[in-house]
Amino acid sequence: MKRKxxxxxxxxxxxxxxxxxxxxxxxxxxxxxxxxxxVLKNIFFHGASVLDVGCGLxxxxxxxxxxxYNFKYTGVxxxxxxxxxxxxxNPQAEFFSANIFEDDLFGDRKFDVIYASGIFNxxxxxxEDFLRNALQKFVxxxxxxxxxxxxHARSATKEPGYYYQTPDTVQKLFPPxxxxxxxxxxxxxxxxxxxxxM
Numbered sequence: 001m002k003r004k005x006x007x008x009x010x011x012x013x014x015x016x017x018x019x020x021x022x023x024x025x026x027x028x029x030x031x032x033x034x035x036x037x038x039v040l041k042n043i044f045f046h047g048a049s050v051l052d053v054g055c056g057l058x059x060x061x062x063x064x065x066x067x068x069y070n071f072k073y074t075g076v077x078x079x080x081x082x083x084x085x086x087x088x089x090n091p092q093a094e095f096f097s098a099n100i101f102e103d104d105l106f107g108d109r110k111f112d113v114i115y116a117s118g119i120f121n122x123x124x125x126x127x128e129d130f131l132r133n134a135l136q137k138f139v140x141x142x143x144x145x146x147x148x149x150x151x152h153a154r155s156a157t158k159e160p161g162y163y164y165q166t167p168d169t170v171q172k173l174f175p176p177x178x179x180x181x182x183x184x185x186x187x188x189x190x191x192x193x194x195x196x197x198m
Contacts, residue, residue, distance in 0.1 A: 051111040054119035058086035146195040155189035
């Protein structure tokens with residue numbers, strides 16, 4: 001089964017049946033979703049431009065607004081159903097339905113922060129290749145930082161159908177960058193990585 005079909009199969013029933021945004025996106029709850037966003041406090045700065053890859057319903061945009069950050073936001077998601085709902089909620093934000101790994105959506109445009117939350121969680125049978133290629137793309141689009149999270153292999157509640165990693169083993173998939181920071185003390189089943197690009 002192709003990656004987009006697996007993604008559709010996972011998310012569309014949730015979009016139809018779940019009431020909360022976090023439930024639609026497969027997160028435990030809103031607090032767990034926001035804890036993943038909070039890692040951005042380590043690197044966020046005035047006027048930062050943000051590309052939210054796999055933006056879902058635009059919850060990162062909601063979070064950044066609540067923090068009263070001065071930022072420029074662009075969200076992109078492979079599922080048009082997600083983007084439709086995101087635009088309904090925040091019509092003033094910039095959202096695109098596209099596959100940034102296949103479509104040349106941005107040309108020479110770059111962003112200060114590339115952020116991806118949850119896009120590597122579903123087991124796709126080729127997760128390492130997908131992660132490696134995605135990070136190369138993210139670094140090419142970034143002026144300063146790439147931030148993403150993964151499910152942690154230490155999780156006591158592992159479920160079939162999900163992809164788990166550890167900070168130690170995932171490093172071999174990274175493209176050359178200036179610095180790497182791991183944050184793995186906010187949830188037992190998750191860790192985030194900040195890549196400072198060259």
